[in-house]
Amino acid sequence: METSPRRITGQGLALMASSERRPRFMSAVLETCAQHGEYTSLLLPGGWSACVKCEHAAEAAATAAAQASWQAELRTRAWEARLGRAAIPERFSDRRLGTYVPTCDEAERALRMVTRYADNFAAVRKAGACLILCGDVGTGKTHLAVGVAHVVLEQGGQAVFTSVMRAVRSVKETYAKGNPKTEAQAIADLVEPDLLILDEVGVQHGSDTEKLVLFEIINGRYEAGRPTIVISNLAIKLLEEYLGARAFDRLREGGGQLVVCDWESYRSRRAA
Template sequence: MAGRPSSTSDAMQSVGDYLARVSTGPFPEAVRQVREFAPQYGRCEEHGEWQMNMLDEQGVERWLPDGCPKCKRQQKARSLIRRADIAPRFQSCSFDNYRTESDSQAHALNVCREYAATFRDQLTAGRCMILRGNPGTGKNHLSTAIMLQILNAGFSALRVKAASYLDEYWAKDFGERERWIVDMANVDLLVIDEIGRAPNTRAANDAFFRLIDERYEKLRPTIIVSNLDREELRGTLGAAAYDRLTEGGGRLLNFDWQSARAHRPT
């Protein structure tokens, strides 16, 4: 048959000819780089070795930015935490140091831990949470633990106290207020804390709806933290804002056990 090698030696010669053609073909530089590539490593005192170079999908050697990548991620997380406005008292909060003494507490812990672990999915769905119940039951602890975990994963988060938000909202002129709302609506996770009864319910409804609706349209999750019962909270936020928070699988967690502060030694 024409073109078919007649022996093993002929076959080997054909393979050799093919490789010779490949090595002088249109991509000899990529072939040479694959053959000559040797990974180089830097060393971090805290995290050990890290690779400084790699081959891209075309087989071309690329050098990574200088510095330990784990250190850079930690620095970014610390910067995000500073901007998230988490009070120093709560910066050590985690799921591991949240104490549970009842099934209800364990359930709240598991739901919040799962929310943080799957935050990318929560962000895609724009899924919100409401943590409401008695003072001293760990609402701030768990909401902060969620924030810290997602901040360390590279997401953005911000905590704002409800009273401070309302004061700023009413103090700004229309244009400044709209820019401010848009900025807060772009944060991956917003925690609105200490929502209590508002002296001007109608005005508070409008202010909360403006922010929650902007985040709702952008599929940005919001966590509400409050000591109010469900109907009081709905009244303060307004029915429209409350419904947006609970739509699409939004969770309501009731912290209805006794305050842990009452049992602390004095």
């Protein structure tokens, strides 16, 4: 059977020619690198050495690539940690401001207000300006709030989503015997994030203890200058009564905004 002739590349011919020029008794010869010019090639156990500058450049490129890969890994880990701590419910995890579809002029105005709040979060964070989303069920209040949370997370901040019931429960659990966490520490965990979203405010008539805990959270964030987004199905007056005048005033102070969502429910439209 006939074999195909061996193909010799230009580089291979150059190496062969170079080898032929190198006497066996020599341990160093001058070679020419197409990029860096003349260099001294040394006879090593593995063969003649290549251009030192090329080797250094290759090593530097490999080091830079490894560092870039590691930095990307660190960013991914940090993002996953922030996203995990955000505790956004699975049902709403994909909600973004860009995917919110307003169905009326009022909803479009609400989207503009919330988007402006998110886009200027650095100033919002500095002022500690809060946002109240209240009104009918099914109008997309949670969608808008979670959309803001994603903007904060993407900017490198920490946002946390919780219902009032879960927030109060996390504090009350510290009362149990043997729990190493104190009530103050549980409240501090909710005061610390750059943005806290409190959902289902006023869903049930809470006890005095629950309302006191809620005030401690809102007041703690107010004193620390950290923004809070409150989501409630209550009308404004009823929400103020539920929270109490002091807590409600703290949410409105420092440029706090109120967005009333009183248009037709999205879920009602889909059902129809």
